[in-house]
Amino acid sequence: MCEANAYIVKDGKEDLYLENVDLLVPEGSRIYLRNLFGEQKTFEGRVREISLLKHKILLEETK
Amino acid sequence: MCEANAYIVKDGKEDLYLENVDLLVPEGSRIYLRNLFGEQKTFEGRVREISLLKHKILLEETK
Numbered sequence: 200m201c202e203a204n205a206y207i208v209k210d211g212k213e214d215l216y217l218e219n220v221d222l223l224v225p226e227g228s229r230i231y232l233r234n235l236f237g238e239q240k241t242f243e244g245r246v247r248e249i250s251l252l253k254h255k256i257l258l259e260e261t262k
Numbered sequence: 263m264c265e266a267n268a269y270i271v272k273d274g275k276e277d278l279y280l281e282n283v284d285l286l287v288p289e290g291s292r293i294y295l296r297n298l299f300g301e302q303k304t305f306e307g308r309v310r311e312i313s314l315l316k317h318k319i320l321l322e323e324t325k
Contacts, residue, residue, distance in 0.1 A: 201264040201315050223312040237316075246309070249286040251265050253299075 202235055205256040208247055213257065216242065219238060220256055223249075265298055270317040271310055276320065279305065283319055287311075291324060 205220050206213040217240050222233040230242045244260040266285050270277040270292045280303050285296040307323040 201317065219316045223309075225309050233283060235272070246286075246288050250284060251314070252284045254264065 202219060203220040203251065203256050205232055205258055208257050208259045223256065229256060266314065266317040266319050268295055271320050271322045279321060286319065293321060299312055
């Protein structure tokens, strides 16, 4: 499977936000995420980095 | 492999921008992309949508 897990990066730590993310859509100051199971979340912040090989989506709150 | 191809969406069309993208890093008004082969590109614009199951990164120029 080729989905990735989304983490919130804060103070150098990565906290899991949503597993098995399929879809990511930036919407203004927010990021809409949906995973394989249809679970949806909207994060107030921005994408910091996405590494598909590491299966990692790193998010951070907007400063 | 779990990389995705990046396309530029314009006038309803999708033009291939970079294949086999591993890394995506938003940098202000630009998006830095790097693929499996170390090829790097910087796109002036924003991420419109990423679908990992479809292996698609859709980019669009900033209006």
